[in-house]
Amino acid sequence: MTSITSAQDRPVAALRTRGDNRARGGAPNHLISAGATPSETTAGTPQRNDPAGHARTVTLRIRRQDHPRSLPYWEQFRVRVSSGENVVSMLRKLRLDPVTSDGRRVGPVAFEHNCMEEVCGACAMLIDGRPRPSCSTLLSELGDLIQLEPLPKFPVVRDLMVDRARLFENLKRVRAWVRLDGAYDTHERAPRMSQKQWAADYLFSRCINCGVCAAACPQFPDGAGALEPQADGFVGPAALAQVRLLNAHPLGGYDKPDRLHAIMAEGGLSDCGNAQNCVRVCPKQIPLTSAIGELGRQTTVQVVKDLFGG
């Protein structure tokens, strides 16, 4: 048991809105619960954060791994938390005093986080068996037993830290950028975009490259055992969504045929099996399956152009 807040182990029931995982169907619980009161959001300071007695002790089961090539093992901890906390803040608490439930002092659990506001994508992991960013997963959505595992399909660096370099490799494979170098006709007005198109495109620009969609995709190859970042197999939903976004960009559109040809090769669009898990688990609610449908249409037109000219 951790000694941090174990002084008064008060049982509390209140404010835990949801005992099990977030609802199937991907309702954005973290958005709903984001309306937490100020006192709840000052997590990490056990003395202050729980005047109303919303603290509780949770049991954490963590799948640990010391080294990329060593075998994983489970360890259990007990941590005193308040309902306004999230999984990252809980892990930070645990790091201060990493003592297992059976009283062994162990090395601190490695995990990654940066922004703490679901914009950097670093913190994704399997929480109670489902891939989610851990910073935006509030403990109020979780039960008293919380199971954490590294994000599947990516090589484990250590404990809950994975190497997500493959996501970047996949963005490079599909040419997910806008070329600015080179000579352009300066007599033309600056490119314009309608409000409607802007609003539609904006949805895709919110991708944080967290890898959650890839983890849930049955067609995304399991690279957990790979020591080098892989650059083959299905590129995954996020990279396809960026093709959708950049093809619609006024300058990015110049390279639309190149991007389409990139996703018409092995591991491209047609490796999608339409299981559509991606759109259900994406924390940013990116319309990934619409992107895939739109790219289906773009590649259909492209293959006609390729075969018959034009």
Added chain:
Amino acid sequence: MSSIDNPHFVLRRLHSLLGVVPVGAFLAFHLWENSQSRFGAEHFNTEVVDALSGLNYLPFIEIGLIALPLAFHAFYGLAIIGSGRPEPLRYGYTRNWLYWLQRVSGVGLLLFILMHVAMTRIAGLMDPAIHADLFGHMRAALSNPWVFGVYLVGLWLAVLHLSNGLATAAISWGLTASAAAQRRFGWVCLGLGLLLGVIGTHGLIGYLIAPTTGIA
């Protein structure tokens, strides 16, 4: 250019296309023809079986338009199945279950179709008496509850595979681009699948309840 120099995309689209036409179209036609079983042996053996056997260029149609496209779809389908790792229990969403069922039904269909072709078309080639009274042959076979059960499962697997395949093919080709359109068309495919399934079940039952000779 990728689509010409690299055949990957064209092969995938060919797999999808062949599943719809001719294989899917043939399945619908085949279920329609067999739904006439309830009109009895005479009608079925002459109006359905003999009429089809009398088609000109029949071997080209059977091999070129049905067997080869199905063989390509099936073997490329097996390769596609090998590239995926379904997790229907972890992600219990309908579409994810359908993704898994599409693969399970594909493998089931491959086995069922081999058995079905062997005990009808091939058996008819081996033994002219079977071909002459295909109705009686099927009626005898389907009178065994086990055979009937296998046919019922095979039928509904085929119908599920086709109707779900139509929904995913529409996404692959970009017919249904938005999620809303995909959902709408999904309902259309469900309706179509139920209709084909009912027609097929009706056909199976027809073999058992129809008069042996004459028209009902």
